[in-house]
Amino acid sequence: MEKETNTLIQDLQHQKPAACQKLLTEYGPAVFRMVQRIITQREDAEEVYQDVFVKALRGIQNYNPKQASLGTWLSRIAYNESLNFLRSRKPNIIYIDDRELGSDSFEVPDDAPQDEHTIALLEQALSLLPPHEQAIISMFYYEEKSLADIAYITGSIPSTVGSQLSRIRKKLYRIIKTL
Amino acid sequence: MNDIKNDINLKEAVSRREQQLPPMPEGLNEKVMGSLEEYDCLKKKTPLHRGRGWRWVFLAAACVAGFVVIFLAPPKSAEKQPPLALEKPRVESQESRVKGQESRVEGQESRVESQKITVTSRRPKAKSQRPKAKSQEPIAEPMLTEAEIERGALPEMNDPYLAIMEQMKDIRSLGEQVCQEVDQLMDNQVNLQ
Numbered sequence: 001m002e003k004e005t006n007t008l009i010q011d012l013q014h015q016k017p018a019a020c021q022k023l024l025t026e027y028g029p030a031v032f033r034m035v036q037r038i039i040t041q042r043e044d045a046e047e048v049y050q051d052v053f054v055k056a057l058r059g060i061q062n063y064n065p066k067q068a069s070l071g072t073w074l075s076r077i078a079y080n081e082s083l084n085f086l087r088s089r090k091p092n093i094i095y096i097d098d099r100e101l102g103s104d105s106f107e108v109p110d111d112a113p114q115d116e117h118t119i120a121l122l123e124q125a126l127s128l129l130p131p132h133e134q135a136i137i138s139m140f141y142y143e144e145k146s147l148a149d150i151a152y153i154t155g156s157i158p159s160t161v162g163s164q165l166s167r168i169r170k171k172l173y174r175i176i177k178t179l
Numbered sequence: 180m181n182d183i184k185n186d187i188n189l190k191e192a193v194s195r196r197e198q199q200l201p202p203m204p205e206g207l208n209e210k211v212m213g214s215l216e217e218y219d220c221l222k223k224k225t226p227l228h229r230g231r232g233w234r235w236v237f238l239a240a241a242c243v244a245g246f247v248v249i250f251l252a253p254p255k256s257a258e259k260q261p262p263l264a265l266e267k268p269r270v271e272s273q274e275s276r277v278k279g280q281e282s283r284v285e286g287q288e289s290r291v292e293s294q295k296i297t298v299t300s301r302r303p304k305a306k307s308q309r310p311k312a313k314s315q316e317p318i319a320e321p322m323l324t325e326a327e328i329e330r331g332a333l334p335e336m337n338d339p340y341l342a343i344m345e346q347m348k349d350i351r352s353l354g355e356q357v358c359q360e361v362d363q364l365m366d367n368q369v370n371l372q
Contacts, residue, residue, distance in 0.1 A: 020215060024208040032203040046204065050211050057215060114187050122192035140183075141193040165183050172189065 005070055012060045020057065027071055030143075031078045037138050038082035038131040048085050052078045068152045072145075076153040083132060121176035128175055133168050140165055 008026075011019030032049050039045045056077050063073055126134060136154065139145045147158035154161065 118188045
């Protein structure tokens with residue numbers, strides 16, 4: 001698998017069209033998912049998805065496999081491109097700010113049993129989070145990425161990502177109290 | 180950290196939300212491939228830039244022109260050259276030098292007869308005034324033989340010091356003549372008295 005990836009990287013560095021097609025087939029869905037988490041509009045997401053691969057192929061010469069895997073590297077580009085796209089547009093969605101939810105002393109239930117009502121509320125609460133926080137939560141809980149990988153994607157450090165996750169979780173539970 | 184990981188409710192909520200996301204549209208990758216070729220990200224659509232070849236030609240032409248201007252162009256004016264470089268080398272041919280020497284010898288002989296003066300000193304020319312001889316012509320004047328030196332066949336020197344010395348000797352001889360005449364006149368007057 002690693003050998004195949006190395007060959008793919010070499011072919012991409014030599015700008016082989018077949019390698020590009022393979023990259024899109026293998027890594028495209030994950031990249032598109034990352035873009036969609038942040039950009040909900042379908043047309044905008046497709047545009048950003050395209051930009052991600054243009055940027056990736058232009059920067060493939062600078063890609064260092066020792067820093068992160070190819071998929072993580074592509075996710076980083078997708079994350080940054082999506083946020084840059086949102087910044088370039090006027091924000092028309094208002095997300096819930098931490099200050100509106102009171103103090104951080106809110107107690108989060110530990111090891112709570114699975115509860116359909118709580119899950120439904122959390123689903124609603126997730127949609128109220130800012131896009132970058134939704135992306136971090138999804139990478140951790142759905143893709144089960146490590147803190148180091150999330151830190152690489154978001155341009156942060158693992159300990160900061162851990163703190164962010166803890167804060168976002170508390171925030172979610174505070175949101176569902178208001179729903 | 181474990182609290183975060185063990186939150187099964189949140190994990191389930193995230194999972195359900197992710198599953199609600201629409202799948203990637205079909206044909207999107209083909210569209211992206213087309214745009215990648217358009218953006219010159221692939222070799223297929225990245226031939227050599229047309230202007231690049233001409234750029235090299237212009238650069239080479241500029242280099243050649245610069246070489247011609249620097250190395251092959253004549254100097255702008257002769258005035259800028261140092262005066263020494265403008266002087267023509269005064270290298271006489273063997274025959275003319277021999278003739279000149281003969282004439283000088285004749286002149287010197289006549290002068291020796293009249294004034295009994297012989298010039299024996301010979302100063303070398305200053306280095307800076309020495310003409311640069313071409314490789315085909317003799318580099319230095321031929322050395323005089325002993326017979327020529329005895330005959331006094333030395334090159335004439337335009338030495339101002341020697342000229343003044345000669346004039347002084349002439350004046351001295353004239354003074355001596357005047358003194359002798361005065362003495363004779365005095366003697367004649369004494370004899371008459």
